[in-house]
Amino acid sequence: MPELPEVETTRRGLEPHLVGARIAAFDVREARLRWPVPAELVERLVGQRVSAIRRRSKYLLIDVDGGSALVHLGMSGSLRFDAQTDPRRTHDHLQLHLETGLLLRYNDPRRFGCWLWQPAGETHPLLSRLGPEPFSEDFDANRLWRLSRGRQSAVKNFLMDPAIVVGVGNIYASEALFRAGIDPRRAAGRVALARYQRLAEVVRTVLGEAIDQGGTTLRDFLRPQGTPGYFAQSLNVYDRAGAACRRCATPIRRVVLGQRASFYCPQCQR
DNA sequence: CATCGGACCTGTTAGC
DNA sequence: TGCTAACAGGTCCGAT
Numbered sequence A: 001m002p003e004l005p006e007v008e009t010t011r012r013g014l015e016p017h018l019v020g021a022r023i024a025a026f027d028v029r030e031a032r033l034r035w036p037v038p039a040e041l042v043e044r045l046v047g048q049r050v051s052a053i054r055r056r057s058k059y060l061l062i063d064v065d066g067g068s069a070l071v072h073l074g075m076s077g078s079l080r081f082d083a084q085t086d087p088r089r090t091h092d093h094l095q096l097h098l099e100t101g102l103l104l105r106y107n108d109p110r111r112f113g114c115w116l117w118q119p120a121g122e123t124h125p126l127l128s129r130l131g132p133e134p135f136s137e138d139f140d141a142n143r144l145w146r147l148s149r150g151r152q153s154a155v156k157n158f159l160m161d162p163a164i165v166v167g168v169g170n171i172y173a174s175e176a177l178f179r180a181g182i183d184p185r186r187a188a189g190r191v192a193l194a195r196y197q198r199l200a201e202v203v204r205t206v207l208g209e210a211i212d213q214g215g216t217t218l219r220d221f222l223r224p225q226g227t228p229g230y231f232a233q234s235l236n237v238y239d240r241a242g243a244a245c246r247r248c249a250t251p252i253r254r255v256v257l258g259q260r261a262s263f264y265c266p267q268c269q270r
Numbered sequence B: 001c002a003t004c005g006g007a008c009c010t011g012t013t014a015g016c
Numbered sequence C: 001t002g003c004t005a006a007c008a009g010g011t012c013c014g015a016t
Helices: A004-018 A039-045 A141-148 A155-159 A170-180 A193-212
Strands: A023-028 A052-056 A059-064 A067-072 A078-083 A092-098 A102-107 A114-119 A253-257 A260-264
Touching: A004 A052, A004 A059, A004 A078, A004 A102, A004 A193, A023 A039, A039 A059, A039 A067, A039 A114, A141 A155, A141 A193, A155 A170, A170 A193, A170 A260
Parallel strands: none
Antiparallel strands: A023 A092, A052 A059, A059 A067, A067 A114, A078 A102, A092 A102, A253 A260
């Protein structure tokens, strides 16, 4: 489900009620996530006060003394604030009881997400090989151009490679390539520098606009307070196969690249 | 190295 | 109405 804008939206929704709160209890109802939830995580979190919540790529880091909970939402994970009296729902696998009385619940039907422990001062192996954040200075056209030379794989797959740049998932890769006018099937090594210039810009603007809109709610994404995101109404190509291009009215096409559905306008994207 | 396919899971929907 | 197959916002890992 979540790409960078949805994770950032989640982070912003958690921040006001989570930072400064002490964790009174941490219930693991189902430890079988992508990797088993380690017992150490429970020991490390209970009794601690949350000092910050950060995001790196699509991971959330909940900081306490001694380290951080490293949280990934996978395809179907979500975090939600509940009152103590709200009943647990199906797939509510974890719950943090805050001393304020709020309950932070982690729901994840497919269990592709993870909750792990990262000791202070260490970088978890999952984070160690990630490329730059899209809003950082390290992400620019030169990087895209340099790293793509000789690459035969589709530029869409290249853009979704977290070693190149983090946070661009299936929705926003299609959307960015539409805005840049680049055919998603084009070999990454056959995209010129000037076009990567445009791509780097629109990756930032599309992600930024999506964050401003609270993310994209296609089926079930909700913010921690229960409200949907509104970026779905701004999508130009994603999930619009057969519909008219908003720019030229040509029917949007769907193709599969790297086993993922990809959408583009055959007229606007070359 | 780059690239590909399979793996991990459950829920929803389209199609017969 | 019921069954089945395809598909879903991620990404790691092993084989080639």
